[in-house]
Amino acid sequence: MADIRPERVLSDLRTLAQFGAYKSGVHRPTLSEPDIAARRWFAGRLCAAGLDASIDGIANILGKSPAPGRKVLAGSHLESQNYAGWLDGPLGCVYALEAARAIAEDHATRHLGVDVAVFCDEEAHFGSFLGSRSFIGLVEESAIDGAVNPATGMSMREALKVPGWSGRPRFMIDPTRYAAFFEAHIEQGDALESLGLKIGVVTAIVAIWQYRLTVTGEQNHAGTTSMARRRDAGRELVRLLAAIDARFPAICGPRTVWTTGRIDLDPGAKSIIPGRAEALFQLRDADPAVLDRLDRELNALVERAHAQGVCQLALERISASTPALMDERLQAALAHAAEARAPGKHTRLPSGAGHDAQWLARKLPAAMMFVPSIGGISHHWTENTSDADIALGAQVFTDAIVDVLQG
Amino acid sequence: MADIRPERVLSDLRTLAQFGAYKSGVHRPTLSEPDIAARRWFAGRLCAAGLDASIDGIANILGKSPAPGRKVLAGSHLESQNYAGWLDGPLGCVYALEAARAIAEDHATRHLGVDVAVFCDEEAHFGSFLGSRSFIGLVEESAIDGAVNPATGMSMREALKVPGWSGRPRFMIDPTRYAAFFEAHIEQGDALESLGLKIGVVTAIVAIWQYRLTVTGEQNHAGTTSMARRRDAGRELVRLLAAIDARFPAICGPRTVWTTGRIDLDPGAKSIIPGRAEALFQLRDADPAVLDRLDRELNALVERAHAQGVCQLALERISASTPALMDERLQAALAHAAEARAPGKHTRLPSGAGHDAQWLARKLPAAMMFVPSIGGISHHWTENTSDADIALGAQVFTDAIVDVLQG
Numbered sequence: 001m002a003d004i005r006p007e008r009v010l011s012d013l014r015t016l017a018q019f020g021a022y023k024s025g026v027h028r029p030t031l032s033e034p035d036i037a038a039r040r041w042f043a044g045r046l047c048a049a050g051l052d053a054s055i056d057g058i059a060n061i062l063g064k065s066p067a068p069g070r071k072v073l074a075g076s077h078l079e080s081q082n083y084a085g086w087l088d089g090p091l092g093c094v095y096a097l098e099a100a101r102a103i104a105e106d107h108a109t110r111h112l113g114v115d116v117a118v119f120c121d122e123e124a125h126f127g128s129f130l131g132s133r134s135f136i137g138l139v140e141e142s143a144i145d146g147a148v149n150p151a152t153g154m155s156m157r158e159a160l161k162v163p164g165w166s167g168r169p170r171f172m173i174d175p176t177r178y179a180a181f182f183e184a185h186i187e188q189g190d191a192l193e194s195l196g197l198k199i200g201v202v203t204a205i206v207a208i209w210q211y212r213l214t215v216t217g218e219q220n221h222a223g224t225t226s227m228a229r230r231r232d233a234g235r236e237l238v239r240l241l242a243a244i245d246a247r248f249p250a251i252c253g254p255r256t257v258w259t260t261g262r263i264d265l266d267p268g269a270k271s272i273i274p275g276r277a278e279a280l281f282q283l284r285d286a287d288p289a290v291l292d293r294l295d296r297e298l299n300a301l302v303e304r305a306h307a308q309g310v311c312q313l314a315l316e317r318i319s320a321s322t323p324a325l326m327d328e329r330l331q332a333a334l335a336h337a338a339e340a341r342a343p344g345k346h347t348r349l350p351s352g353a354g355h356d357a358q359w360l361a362r363k364l365p366a367a368m369m370f371v372p373s374i375g376g377i378s379h380h381w382t383e384n385t386s387d388a389d390i391a392l393g394a395q396v397f398t399d400a401i402v403d404v405l406q407g
Numbered sequence: 408m409a410d411i412r413p414e415r416v417l418s419d420l421r422t423l424a425q426f427g428a429y430k431s432g433v434h435r436p437t438l439s440e441p442d443i444a445a446r447r448w449f450a451g452r453l454c455a456a457g458l459d460a461s462i463d464g465i466a467n468i469l470g471k472s473p474a475p476g477r478k479v480l481a482g483s484h485l486e487s488q489n490y491a492g493w494l495d496g497p498l499g500c501v502y503a504l505e506a507a508r509a510i511a512e513d514h515a516t517r518h519l520g521v522d523v524a525v526f527c528d529e530e531a532h533f534g535s536f537l538g539s540r541s542f543i544g545l546v547e548e549s550a551i552d553g554a555v556n557p558a559t560g561m562s563m564r565e566a567l568k569v570p571g572w573s574g575r576p577r578f579m580i581d582p583t584r585y586a587a588f589f590e591a592h593i594e595q596g597d598a599l600e601s602l603g604l605k606i607g608v609v610t611a612i613v614a615i616w617q618y619r620l621t622v623t624g625e626q627n628h629a630g631t632t633s634m635a636r637r638r639d640a641g642r643e644l645v646r647l648l649a650a651i652d653a654r655f656p657a658i659c660g661p662r663t664v665w666t667t668g669r670i671d672l673d674p675g676a677k678s679i680i681p682g683r684a685e686a687l688f689q690l691r692d693a694d695p696a697v698l699d700r701l702d703r704e705l706n707a708l709v710e711r712a713h714a715q716g717v718c719q720l721a722l723e724r725i726s727a728s729t730p731a732l733m734d735e736r737l738q739a740a741l742a743h744a745a746e747a748r749a750p751g752k753h754t755r756l757p758s759g760a761g762h763d764a765q766w767l768a769r770k771l772p773a774a775m776m777f778v779p780s781i782g783g784i785s786h787h788w789t790e791n792t793s794d795a796d797i798a799l800g801a802q803v804f805t806d807a808i809v810d811v812l813q814g
Contacts, residue, residue, distance in 0.1 A: 189631035206630060210677060221786055222666040223613065223691050223759035224596035227656070229783060234667050235652060242649035245642060249634070259629040260641050261677040263670045270617060270668040270687040272786075280677040284630050352630035376636060379628055379679075 002106040002402050004098050006391035012045065012094045013390070016078070017086040025381025026086050029149070030079040030125040031059060031159035038078050039118070040163070042093065046116055049101045057168035058134045058144060059120035059160060065100060067113030072401045073173075073364065074099055074182040075117035076356060079125065082151070085383025087186045091371070091390070093118050095184040099398040103405075112405040115178070119356045125149050126156045132356035134170050136363050173363050180330055180404050181360040184369045184397045186385055190376025191349055198389055199338035199346035199396050200370030201331050204286035205324040205358040206255075206350050209295065211281045212318055213237065213302070217311040219267065219275025234265040234274035236311040241279065243301050251297060253290035255350055258283050286323045286350035323350075324358035330367030330404060337399035342392060369397055409513040409809050411505050413798035419452065419501045420797070423485070424493040432788025433493050436556070437486040437532040438466060438566035445485050446525065447570070449500060453523055456508045464575035465541045465551060466527035466567060472507060474520030479808045480580075480771065481506055481589040482524035484763060486532065489558070492790025494593045498778070498797070500525050502591040506805040510812075519812040522585070526763045532556050533563045539763035541577050543770050580770050587737055587811050588767040591776045591804045593792055595760055597783025605796055606745035606753035606803050607777030608738050611693035612731040612765040613662075613757050616702065618688045619725055620644065620709070624718040626674065626682025641672040641681035643718040648686065650708050658704060660697035662757055665690050693730045693757035730757075731765035737774030737811060744806035749799060776804055 019041070020026045020034030028035045039061060046053035046063030053063035061078075065071055076092025093116070100114040119131030126147040133139050147156035160166035187193075192200050217233035241260055248258060259282045265274035283298075285291050299315060306313040331348065338346035349370070357366045371393035374384045385393075426448070427433045427441030435442045446468060453460035453470030460470035468485075472478055483499025500523070507521040526538030533554040540546050554563035567573035594600075599607050624640035648667055655665060666689045672681035690705075692698050706722060713720040738755065745753035756777070764773045778800035781791045792800075 187631065188628055189633060190636060191633070208630070208678075219787075221595055221760060222664065222668065222689060223615070223761070224594065224785060225664070225759075225783065226596060226598070226662065227659075227664055229597060232666070234670065238645055238648045238652065238667070241645045245645065252634075255633065257629065257632070257634055259639070259678070259680055260645070261629065261672065261679055261681065262675040263641065263672055265668065265670055268669040270689055271615075271666070272668055273666055274668065282629060282677055352632075353628060354630070376627075376632065378631060380626075 002102040002109045002398050004102045004394045004398050006394070009094055009098050009390060009394045010387055012097065013086065013090055015041070016090045016094070020080065022083050023381045025084055025383060026080045027083045028080040029082060029151070030121040030123065031162070035079045036163045042078060042118060045097060049097060050104055051100060051116060055165055057160070057165060057170045058131055058139070059165055060131045060135060060171055061118035062171045063100070063116040065113035065115050067111055069113065070179045071113035071115050071177060072180050072182055072405055073115045073117055073178045074401065075119065076183050076185060077119050077122035077131065079121060079123050081123050081379050083381055084379050085381060087383060087385055088188070088378055089122060091186055092184040095394050095397045098394050099401050102398050103402060109402055112402065114401060122356050125151070129356060129359055132359040135173050136359055137172055175363050178364050180327065181357060181364045181366040182330070182369070182397065182401055183355060183357040184371070184393060185355060186378060186383070187370040187373045188353055188378035189373065192370060192372040193374065193376060195347065197345050197347050198342045198372065198392055201334045201338065201346060201348045202326050202351045202368035202370060203331065203348045204326055204350045205355055205368070206284040206286045206352050207288070207291060207321045207323045208354070209283040209291055209320045210318045211298070212316045213240065213279040213281055214314045214316070215277040215311050217275055220273040222271040222273050225273055230273055231311055232273050233277035233311050236305060236313065237263065237277040237279055240301060240305050240313065244298065247297060247301065248294060251293055253285050253287050255352070256283070256285045256290055256294065257352060284352055288323065324361045326361070326367050327365035330365055333400040333403040334367055334369050334396065337396045337403060340399065341396050369393065369400070409509040409516045409805050411509045411801045411805050413801070416501055416505050416797060416801045417794055419504065420493065420497055422448070423497045423501070427487065429490050430788045432491055432790060433487045434490045435487040436489060436558070437528040437530065438563070438569070442486045443570045449485060449525060452504060456504060457511055458507060458523060462572055464567070464572060464577045465538055465546070466572055467538045467542060467578055468525035469578045470507070470523040472520035472522050474518055476520065477586040478520035478522050478584060479587050479589055479812055480522045480524055480585045481808065482526065483590050483592060484526050484529035484538065486528060486530050488530050488786045490788055491786050492788060494790060494792055495595070495785055496529060498593055499591040502801050502804045505801050506808050509805050510809060516809055519809065521808060529763050532558070536763060536766055539766040542580050543766055544579055582770050585771050587734065588764060588771045588773040589737070589804065589808055590762060590764040591778070591800060592762060593785060593790070594777040594780045595785035596780065598756055599777060599779040600781065600783060602754065604752050604754050605749045605779065605799055608741045608745065608753060608755045609733050609758045609775035609777060610738065610755045611733060611757045612762055612775070613691040613693045613759050614695070614698055614728045614730045615761070616690040616698055616727045617725045618705070619723045620647065620686040620688055621721045621723070622684040622718050624682055627680040629678040629680050632680055637680055638718055639680050640684035640718050643712060643720065644670065644684040644686055647708060647712050647720065651705065654704060654708065655701060658700055660692050660694055662759070663690070663692045663697055663701065664759060691759055695730065731768045733768065733774050734772035737772055740807040740810040741774055741776050741803065744803045744810060747806065748803050776800065776807070
């Protein structure tokens with residue numbers, strides 16, 4: 001049955017939380033001193049578990065199982081957001097380690113192999129998913145040369161030199177070695193908690209469509225320009241954003257989210273009518289049809305405001321990813337394992353956040369499993385999951401991997 | 408009749424426009440090299456007109472008439488906004504100079520005295536109306552010590568040392584010397600032009616009520632936080648601003664203006680739900696009853712949004728000036744002069760912008776006269792007024808001063 005050992009899972013997580021401890025969370029940016037120490041410690045734990053572990057030229061860690069046959073690759077990331085939680089990333093790494101250990105410790109399953117991967121910089125201190133993208137062959141050396149942490153000004157090359165990892169070869173995926181990729185993660189939202197559920201089986205990692213809205217009006221004196229004569233770019237932008245917010249609920253999907261993360265009025269002074277206004281607007285959904293519908297409506301709203309002639313409005317789609325669909329067979333294995341360990345306490349749901357699994361899904365059948373986040377809080381030092389939920393999740397994760405490996 | 412000489416008015420204005428010329432406008436910040444040169448040149452013109460002219464310890468210029476009896480004080484400012492127009496300020500200075508000259512040149516009026524004042528830094532490169540406030544006794548030496556031009560980092564003390572004006576005594580108004588203060592200015596709006604009028608008689612300089620709107624929500628992940636669970640400070644701010652914009656037209660006065668000059672979302676990143684949002688919001692009107700009504704509605708809208716409980720909203724009134732009322736007798740003199748020179752082509756209107764006259768009005772009966780701005784444009788190098796309108800304005804301005812001096 002490959003029983004996991006809850007106290008070992010919790011102990012490993014708590015040890016990891018000491019690297020860069022901050023209040024009840026961690027501050028462990030990619031390749032910071034505590035991050036380097038955490039990577040070294042984790043590689044040691046992989047070795048202790050009987051895996052052949054090493055760290056590559058982009059600080060990815062790979063622990064390779066000596067077992068014969070096709071293996072499962074499992075893992076996540078170790079670095080944290082700034083002053084953030086202890087579980088975002090480490091939970092998936094320790095679950096993968098525990099699955100490898102539990103499977104190796106059980107006579108019935110010890111012939112099955114689990115490789116453990118830790119992908120560097122999922123949290124984007126230097127770039128965008130550099131570790132997982134490197135692993136599937138999408139990162140050139142020149143991209144590493146150009147990667148800089150904007151918070152510290154340090155280049156990734158310099159940072160990799162500190163522990164002596166710069167110049168090492170980088171691991172590249174061998175898809176023939178693996179039957180599947182599994183990643184566990186905290187939900188980071190409150191869907192599971194609010195429904196009283198314990199396990200989330202991810203159906204897809206949402207696509208993110210990122211837009212820039214630009215409004216051009218006429219900068220003018222805020223005292224001498226009558227309301228009728230104004231071409232106030234800020235006012236037009238506010239009207240448009242309010243119109244989007246009023247319209248979208250009627251046509252969005254059940255889990256669509258949209259966010260205006262930034263607004264800039266130019267020149268941004270109290271007594272000057274803004275001549276220019278800009279907003280960053282983002283849509284996320286796992287369903288391409290929903291995204292298309294909202295994109296069409298967004299364009300229509302912008303065109304309507306533009307046609308009124310007060311200001312010029314422009315909508316630029318800066319980026320548009322496609323949803324990363326999780327493998328149906330693997331979802332079934334996770335749901336089956338969840339049903340056995342926590343009957344009725346699981347659901348399928350999309351992931352609103354990006355994860356390394358979205359890149360691995362390009363090369364392997366991929367799956368993601370969520371455990372509840374208390375209060376839905378993440379990217380904050382108060383992020384937490386109950387010990388019982390952590391233990392249950394580790395067992396369901398391991399069970400599903402065994403199921404897939406036993407094919 | 409004290410006839411002004413149009414070619415002399417235009418020639419002086421064109422000469423001034425050469426100090427810091429920029430395209431068809433000027434770039435002449437307070438105490439910049441061209442501003443110092445312009446002040447010296449203008450003081451020379453005052454001397455040439457028979458006035459006893461000098462520059463004081465805050466770069467104000469005062470040209471005193473040798474005529475006996477109560478005099479009129481007239482003037483405006485010489486420095487410009489950055490890369491702005493040639494008439495904003497200089498027009499009023501040259502009108503005052505021309506009034507002094509024309510009145511002194513006419514046998515019938517040469518016993519009447521006009522003092523000419525140029526107030527430093529009306530355009531707020533170092534502070535807020537430092538020159539006119541100094542002249543009425545509201546500026547301590549410590550305020551000058553602390554004044555810094557944020558664009559250059561230069562202190563006002565340093566800047567005053569360059570021409571050798573630092574440490575000079577500062578002129579203080581002697582209210583017993585004057586019957587009235589007159590300031591002429593370009594309208595900076597398009598009310599006169601759009602009505603086909605030539606002269607505006609200012610009834611009041613509007614009050615400015617400046618607010619800070621603060622919305623506190625919960626910063627969260629833009630992918631994992633459902634729309635229902637969000638406490639998006641940016642979205643609440645946009646809704647409130649849209650509600651203000653929808654409501655105010657029904658309850659404002661005919662010339663009320665309101666402006667959102669700045670919006671900040673915190674942290675301002677594309678994938679983070681803003682936990683905090685702030686806006687600078689401004690109201691201007693000459694009628695205290697209108698301002699009170701809009702202030703009450705603004706408070707009510709903020710309270711209503713706050714009561715919905717999604718975010719905390721707070722409204723802070725940062726400053727609230729009172730309208731500066733122009734003297735009725737002086738308004739009548741301007742209207743009478745305008746009617747004589749341009750029958751039916753004048754109107755009374757408030758000034759939406761602040762002017763030195765609002766400070767002088769605390770010590771003297773004060774009046775302001777506007778001439779049309781082509782296209783309503785100001786604070787831009789394309790700012791302009793036709794030569795004919797400039798000439799007509801100078802005559803009406805002089806006629807009104809004669810009227811008042813003849814009592």
